[in-house]
């Protein structure tokens with residue numbers, strides 16, 4: 001690319017093949033920060049070196065605004081840029097720091113995971129139970145519109161675990177067997193989802209079951225069915241109300257997307273994230289036999305676009321590729337990590353203790 005590209009071949013700076021993460025300067029980011037790559041290739045870390053950027057939030061804010069284009073180009077190259085060592089304390093500072101980015105107009109309407117809005121467009125990253133592993137995925141790629149970029153903020157770090165894992169989609173898709181790529185290309189992907197009626201009693205349900213089987217009132221931020229229907233229409237979802245008061249939606253997608261800036265085609269679906277496999281007891285989407293006895297059912301089905309089942313063995317192959325590409329780097333308090341939502345997948349490891357992790361969606365793209 002151009003001058004904003006980190007020189008990966010210079011051993012003094014960023015040659016991950018030979019020297020590991022050696023900090024260096026970067027012309028487009030100026031001399032107030034250094035950059036270095038994680039030994040696994042992503043993320044690119046950006047760290048302040050001047051007292052000003054280490055201690056003065058207003059200076060940091062100005063720096064972020066001034067370097068928006070440089071950060072943009074780094075995101076296109078690496079997919080993940082992590083800002084470590086800046087004085088960013090509290091949810092409001094995170095909100096303020098990203099205020100110059102456009103919002104994702106669809107918000108989190110109809111989103112699959114449990115989370116709450118806390119300040120403006122700042123949301124909790126997830127309320128998924130602490131002991132669950134969330135596999136790598138691209139955010140909301142089962143919707144017509146999805147966020148172009150994600151910004152995560154580590155407000156309170158868990159006492160152990162709780163990393164936001166990431167994975168380079170270009171490394172991931174390079175390892176998918178051709179026959180699986182071909183099958184998804186040919187048949188597409190159908191997401192069939194069920195949102196329960198939040199007024200129906202759930203005595204005996206575990207926290208896990210309550211989390212994954214969301215009420216439509218919560219997922220669509222309204223009690224009004226007409227508003228839900230309008231949101232479904234706007235989101236390109238087919239919908240119907242079932243006898244138990246729950247809402248079923250369906251949407252078909254190609255399973256791939258063209259990157260809006262690069263023009264390259266990429267794997268873009270949640271086949272491995274939304275499928276429960278018997279082996280994956282700590283997977284975010286696995287229900288215990290007790291949950292199932294209590295009437296719990298899986299609210300998401302991911303099928304081929306023609307309604308055919310996706311073989312569990314193929315889902316397992318995708319999970320095994322994830323193990324090879326996943327980067328599990330612990331958070332430091334006050335860190336921000338920005339991701340290109342096509343080029344970099346994200347997930348979460350189980351954790352202990354308190355954790356306050358926040359997210360903002362920046363900009364919106366159209367699905368295919």
Ligand SMILES: [Fe+2]
Pocket residue numbers: 137138139346
């Ligand atoms: Fe996510």
